Amino acid sequence: xxxxxxxxxxxxxxxxxxxxxxxxxxxxxxxxxxxxxxxxxxxxxxxxxxxxxxxxxxxxxxxxxxxxxxxxxxxxxxxxxxxxxxxxxxxxxxxxxxxxxxxxxxxxxxxxxxxxxxxxxxxxxxxxxxxxxxxxxxxxxxxxx
Amino acid sequence: xxxxxxxxxxxxxxxxxxxxxxxxxxxxxxxxxxxxxxxxxxxxxxxxxxxxxxxxxxxxxxxxxxxxxxxxxxxxxxxxxxxxxxxxxxxxxxxxxxxxxxxxxxxxxxxxxxxxxxxxxxxxxxxxxxxxxxxxxxxxxxxxx
DNA sequence: TTAAATGCAAAGAATTTGCATAACA
DNA sequence: TGTTATGCAAATTCTTTGCATTTAA
Numbered sequence: 001x002x003x004x005x006x007x008x009x010x011x012x013x014x015x016x017x018x019x020x021x022x023x024x025x026x027x028x029x030x031x032x033x034x035x036x037x038x039x040x041x042x043x044x045x046x047x048x049x050x051x052x053x054x055x056x057x058x059x060x061x062x063x064x065x066x067x068x069x070x071x072x073x074x075x076x077x078x079x080x081x082x083x084x085x086x087x088x089x090x091x092x093x094x095x096x097x098x099x100x101x102x103x104x105x106x107x108x109x110x111x112x113x114x115x116x117x118x119x120x121x122x123x124x125x126x127x128x129x130x131x132x133x134x135x136x137x138x139x140x141x142x143x144x145x
Numbered sequence: 146x147x148x149x150x151x152x153x154x155x156x157x158x159x160x161x162x163x164x165x166x167x168x169x170x171x172x173x174x175x176x177x178x179x180x181x182x183x184x185x186x187x188x189x190x191x192x193x194x195x196x197x198x199x200x201x202x203x204x205x206x207x208x209x210x211x212x213x214x215x216x217x218x219x220x221x222x223x224x225x226x227x228x229x230x231x232x233x234x235x236x237x238x239x240x241x242x243x244x245x246x247x248x249x250x251x252x253x254x255x256x257x258x259x260x261x262x263x264x265x266x267x268x269x270x271x272x273x274x275x276x277x278x279x280x281x282x283x284x285x286x287x288x289x290x
Numbered sequence: 291t292t293a294a295a296t297g298c299a300a301a302g303a304a305t306t307t308g309c310a311t312a313a314c315a
Numbered sequence: 316t317g318t319t320a321t322g323c324a325a326a327t328t329c330t331t332t333g334c335a336t337t338t339a340a
Binding site: 163164165166167183184185196197200201204220221222 | 329
Binding site for chain 1: 216218236238239245247251252254255258259262263264265266267268271272274275276277278279282
């Protein structure tokens with residue numbers, strides 16, 4: 001599932017891309033993360049690489065299946081090596097921004113009903129599920145933003 | 146549930162707001178929608194009202210519970226009079242942007258498990274659920290953006 | 291006549307894009 | 316040597332903010 005640098009470079013070349021010094025550095029930095037990260041966090045680890053290149057490189061890496069990205073409620077997208085967390089879903093607290101991973105099976109029933117009753121295939125991977133963590137759900141005070 | 150102009154104006158005043166000509170026009174235009182709308186669509190119906198005022202007015206209307214807004218996958222937020230669609234959830238196709246409303250009960254089981262097993266209270270109203278409509282799920286070709 | 295609302299311009303955040311130059315294959 | 320990649324600046328999209336000026340109560 002494209003977990004090491006060699007596999008990823010092969011996949012890039014197979015897709016007609018080129019692999020130079022900069023791109024190799026980005027791939028290494030991506031693989032060095034063991035949790036999801038933002039483009040900005042990645043860029044901070046590679047000060048010599050321009051942000052536009054970070055975004056473009058993450059784009060091609062996603063194209064070849066080496067990384068995935070998920071949008072949390074507000075704020076920047078989160079990227080992660082595709083090897084990480086295959087069957088988990090992101091759930092984010094809309095109040096404090098805390099996010100957790102839960103088994104995809106939590107949404108199996110909703111997914112089934114959505115498909116059977118509405119013809120929709122739920123994609124739980126590209127956008128996070130939003131709610132309130134225990135702490136923030138406790139301190140109720142209406143539901144603003 | 147704040148469905149007519151009178152109730153909404155009372156609620157605004159009760160919250161310490163003032164109701165002038167412009168704000169009344171915005172309220173009327175909001176109530177004239179029978180489906181969810183974007184701030185830009187609302188502004189297009191009120192060319193004499195500045196966009197900043199549209200956003201600010203929608204903000205106070207949300208504060209007093211007259212409207213709600215939901216974020217679809219990408220693109221601008223959707224607003225709707227609070228009277229509309231109380232127990233439905235928005236589901237949007239990440240490919241073509243089509244969106245449908247489904248009964249909130251579709252997510253009851255996921256909601257229950259999230260709460261019991263992870264202490265998270267699912268909020269299905271502020272962000273849409275994302276997936277693929279029948280058409281777009283049919284024409285499979287990987288999962289880009 | 292004073293607190294709140296509005297217009298306008300500008301700022302903001304997170305990406306994306308056009309273009310000239312540099313690095314690969 | 317002919318793409319493909321990169322840097323840089325500028326554009327984009329959606330929304331928010333600061334400030335001076337009007338309105339509402």
